[in-house]
Amino acid sequence: MPDESFDHPGRVVARLARQVELALATVDLTLPQYRVVVLLGEGLQAASALAEKLAVSRPSVTGVVDGLVARGLVERHHDRDDRRRVGHELTAEGRRLLEAADAEIERRLGEVATYGPASVAAAFEGLRPWRESLDAYRSARRAARASGAEVTR
Secondary structure, three states, X not given: OOOOHHHOHHHHHHHHHHHHHHHHHOOOOOHXXXXXXXXXOOOOEEHHHHHHHHOOXXXXXXXXXXXXXXXXXXXXXXXOOOOXXXXXXXXXXXXXXXXXXXXXXXXXXXXXXXXXXXXXXXXHHOOHHHHHHHHXXXXXXXXXXXXXXXXXX
């Protein structure tokens, strides 16, 4: 029976996601925690911005952030002008853990890629167009929302 998995990219992505989860387990992070930490690695973020970028509800983000705060990986900062607004940012320990997580994911996916017909570098380079597409898609959704157009998730 022929392998039809290439006809269904979601199946391949799901298998890759599992490899990412396994790598993250070695540094004691879940995939949702990693996604938050990655965004906070870009700088201070409000919960509403995190929820929008992650395409999840604010309560979902709050639950993940609460766990990261309890572990000393994230700090909350209240806006001086509006105490209702709270920003989140990585602590030094959070930045170290993000670096360790990135390294472990790269190591694990690199190991998997060595079993394929292409080089590890080619496998990682193949992800670049997807990153660019995801960034453009997020920007387009943000622009549509700002203009009042209907946005699908």
